[in-house]
Amino acid sequence: MPSRIDMTDGPEHHRQRSEFIRGLVQRSDTKASLNDRYEQAPPKTIVQFWHDLGELPADIKECIATWARWATSGYTHRLFDEDSAREFIREALDARHEDAFERCYHPAMQADYFRLCYLFVEGGLYVDADDVCVSTEIDSLFDDGRLKVQPLCYDVASGAMVNTARFLSVDAYEPSWIFYVNNNPLIASKRHPIIERALQRATDLLQDADGSVLxxxxxxxxxxxxxxxxxxxxxxSAEADGELVVLRDWESFAVSRWPLSHRNDARNWRLSNQQRFRRGEN
Structure with missing residues (x-):
């Protein structure tokens, strides 16, 4: 656990955060003790989001189908769009969360926020619509209720992601590396404290944002x-270690498909970050 935590959002906080996640990712004891709270598995539900199902691209539909097929194997597959996600938030949470969702100005941001809302309320597996399931089994993803996340590492010096096998090695390190976790996939039991914290923080940031700046x-x-x-x-919290599992082998379950039709237009958040999005921009 880090000492003398810097909670301000400055360089020292970012460095400590990266070092903390590096410790989680590279530790040799990959099976941390299971907190009793998480012995019960999350519901066998696969949740996805695409902002406009009336204009679902054919290539995204193909990706989604690789997850929807698990409905014949005892899983529930739920696909939401902007309207149904808003309705879920309205019914399951409160006006504050609905207002925060309304402030999500891009489909990727809506998807980010909705997955936190859904998993907090219901639990299950959230996976992005552009991921393709390549595994013949997914039961192991649901073996307990801990939060399961995919580790990532970015090299500032080269401006590129670091190969997973390379940064997972114990003691692998470069000063220019930033360790963090993806929010895809997310697997957890309902009301998981990390999901709760992430949802609360996102809600606060959205509601506190200056209206003139996205x-x-x-x-x-x-x-x-x-x-x-x-x-x-x-x-x-000393309990945090037993609340989280790092998915070091996520690529054996799913791969992100590339290229896809939306990656070169406004639907790609990297091209539209801090820019207002409107349906039909492609």
């Missing part, structure tokens, strides 16, 4: 928000 997606609702929530939970 908040940055990654740090507000995406992997940056989740990584910070994990770090701060670990700093305050």
């Amino acid at each position: 908040p940055e997606i990654q740090t507000t609702t995406g992997p940056g928000n989740l990584s910070r929530s994990i770090f701060e939970r670990g700093a305050e």
Whole structure:
């Protein structure tokens, strides 16, 4: 656990966060003790989101089908769009969360925020619509209720992601590396404290944002928000170690399909970060 935590959002906080997640990712004891609270498995539900199902791209539909097929094997597959996600939030949470969802100005941001809402309320597996399931089994993802996340590492010096096998090696390190976790996939039991913290932080940031400036997606609702929530939970609670599982082998379950039709237009959040999105922009 980090000492003398810097909770301000400055360089030292980012460094401590990266070092903390590096410790989680590279530790040799990959099976941390299971907190009794998480012995019960999450529901066998696969949840996905695409903002406009009336204009679902054919290539995204193909990706989604690789997850929907698990409905014949005892799983429930739920596909939401902007309208049904808003309705879920309205009925399951409160006006504050609905208002925060309304402030999500891009489909990727809506997906980020909705997955936190859904998993907090119901639990299950959330996976992005552009991931393709390549595994012949997914039962092991549901073996207990701990939060399961995919580790990532970015090299600032080269401006590129670090190969997973390389950064997972114990003691692998470069000063320019940033360790963090993805918010895809997310697997957890309902009301998981890390999901709760990430949802609360995203809600606060969305509601507190200056109306004249659109908040940055990654740090507000995406992997940056989740990584910070994990770090701060670990700093305050000795139980955090038993609440989390790092999926070092996620690529054996799913791969992100590339290229896809939406990656070169406004539907790609990297091209539209802090820019207002409107349906039909492609």
